[in-house]
Amino acid sequence: MKTIIFFFGRILFAWLLMFIATSAFFNVTGLDFLMDLVVVVLLAALVLLLLDAASHLHHVQLMDGELEPGKLKNRHRRQIEIPFGEEIALPMLKACFHELKSIEELKVSQDGKRLQAVVPATDNDRIDHSLWKKICNKLGFERPNHVVANATVANGSVSVSLSCGPGGAAWADSFFLDEGVNLQNAETITRAISRHIAECRRDEQASAKETATEKELAVAKLNLLHAQVEPHFLYNTLGSAKYLISIDPVSAETMLGNLILYLRHSLPRDDDRASTLGEEVERARAYLDILKIRMGERLKVTIEVPQTLLGIPFPTMMLQTLVENSVNHGLEPKSGGGNIWISARTAQSPAGAVTVTVADDGIGFGSGTSGTGIGLRNVRERLKLAYGSAASFSIVANFPNGVAASISVPAEVPKTAP
Numbered sequence: 331m332k333t334i335i336f337f338f339g340r341i342l343f344a345w346l347l348m349f350i351a352t353s354a355f356f357n358v359t360g361l362d363f364l365m366d367l368v369v370v371v372l373l374a375a376l377v378l379l380l381l382d383a384a385s386h387l388h389h390v391q392l393m394d395g396e397l398e399p400g401k402l403k404n405r406h407r408r409q410i411e412i413p414f415g416e417e418i419a420l421p422m423l424k425a426c427f428h429e430l431k432s433i434e435e436l437k438v439s440q441d442g443k444r445l446q447a448v449v450p451a452t453d454n455d456r457i458d459h460s461l462w463k464k465i466c467n468k469l470g471f472e473r474p475n476h477v478v479a480n481a482t483v484a485n486g487s488v489s490v491s492l493s494c495g496p497g498g499a500a501w502a503d504s505f506f507l508d509e510g511v512n513l514q515n516a517e518t519i520t521r522a523i524s525r526h527i528a529e530c531r532r533d534e535q536a537s538a539k540e541t542a543t544e545k546e547l548a549v550a551k552l553n554l555l556h557a558q559v560e561p562h563f564l565y566n567t568l569g570s571a572k573y574l575i576s577i578d579p580v581s582a583e584t585m586l587g588n589l590i591l592y593l594r595h596s597l598p599r600d601d602d603r604a605s606t607l608g609e610e611v612e613r614a615r616a617y618l619d620i621l622k623i624r625m626g627e628r629l630k631v632t633i634e635v636p637q638t639l640l641g642i643p644f645p646t647m648m649l650q651t652l653v654e655n656s657v658n659h660g661l662e663p664k665s666g667g668g669n670i671w672i673s674a675r676t677a678q679s680p681a682g683a684v685t686v687t688v689a690d691d692g693i694g695f696g697s698g699t700s701g702t703g704i705g706l707r708n709v710r711e712r713l714k715l716a717y718g719s720a721a722s723f724s725i726v727a728n729f730p731n732g733v734a735a736s737i738s739v740p741a742e743v744p745k746t747a748p
Contacts (some may be wrong), residue, residue, distance in 0.1 A: 544737025660692020
């Protein structure tokens with residue numbers, strides 16, 4: 331009730347001041363004989379203005395539900411925080427301006443941080459204007475409503491200072507009420523920004539959920555690929571060890587010792603710690619030592635991996651896959667066997683990459699083995715899942731015979747050997 335009394339009291343006080351000023355003007359100019367007519371006109375205008383004020387109160391109450399002094403004004407300010415960078419916030423702010431109905435003359439500064447628009451005051455689709463408002467518009471006293479937003483970028487977010495109000499001097503607001511149009515403009519933009527922020531948050535959450543799901547699928551796929559490249563020589567090794575026990579117990583014991591070492595490096599990890607190149611080399615060494623007992627002089631192995639590279643992270647079982655590929659497709663089909671070389675070096679490009687190569691002098695590509703079996707497909711796919719485009723795999727012919735397969739992965743080389 332106090333708000334309504336204050337609102338109407340402000341209008342009556344402004345009208346009283348205008349009446350006093352008008353009376354003084356007519357007295358000074360000697361036109362006081364017209365005062366009776368002026369009084370009648372002013373009283374009629376006052377009645378229409380009070381009816382317009384009642385219409386203003388009605389529209390504001392319909393929009394907001396509660397009458398507060400700040401909401402009954404013609405001019406409204408909002409300070410809005412958009413928790414996004416300017417590349418997202420500024421287009422969002424512009425889109426919110428376009429949600430104002432019948433917007434005209436939208437002007438955007440070159441840097442996109444200042445937006446200014448005009449909303450016609452005679453938008454009959456939004457407001458059923460009072461008789462006072464219609465008379466003023468007919469007499470040319472229409473005041474278009476302006477909406478101005480200034481954006482300030484700070485700490486990765488954007489602060490928006492929003493101003494909605496009629497054109498012209500503020501003192502005239504007591505005579506020309508906007509019937510809640512500027513309050514509606516301010517609320518429309520504020521709600522639009524809130525809605526856009528909520529939509530962006532939902533999109534971020536959906537994207538994060540989708541990314542987490544993709545990551546889980548990638549891990550599951552990686553585990554499946556890992557399971558596919560597990561060695562199939564276990565039964566053959568145990569069979570060979572059983573056979574050697576009766577004829578060569580020393581070789582059988584050595585074979586079982588290498589098998590234990592191989593299996594120790596093949597056990598699943600309880601933590602998320604990645605394997606290292608040193609651990610993968612030891613697994614491959616144990617595997618090749620077992621094969622050397624089975625193949626005898628037909629298999630010769632050379633391992634050249636610098637101590638400084640043994641501690642770098644390296645994908646589990648990937649080196650093993652290349653070694654198995656060289657043995658199964660290169661050396662075993664070749665009469666007389668051959669050599670396998672395992673080497674590692676720091677690549678010059680890209681900087682910090684480590685390249686591990688497994689080469690043999692076996693029968694090579696000419697035998698019909700193209701190097702596109704499941705093992706090598708898994709190597710390519712696992713590298714893509716784990717490193718994206720930061721890792722690479724290549725397989726080429728070795729000179730003068732055989733095949734050389736290389737894996738390059740990004741790594742920081744420790745200053746000292748582990």
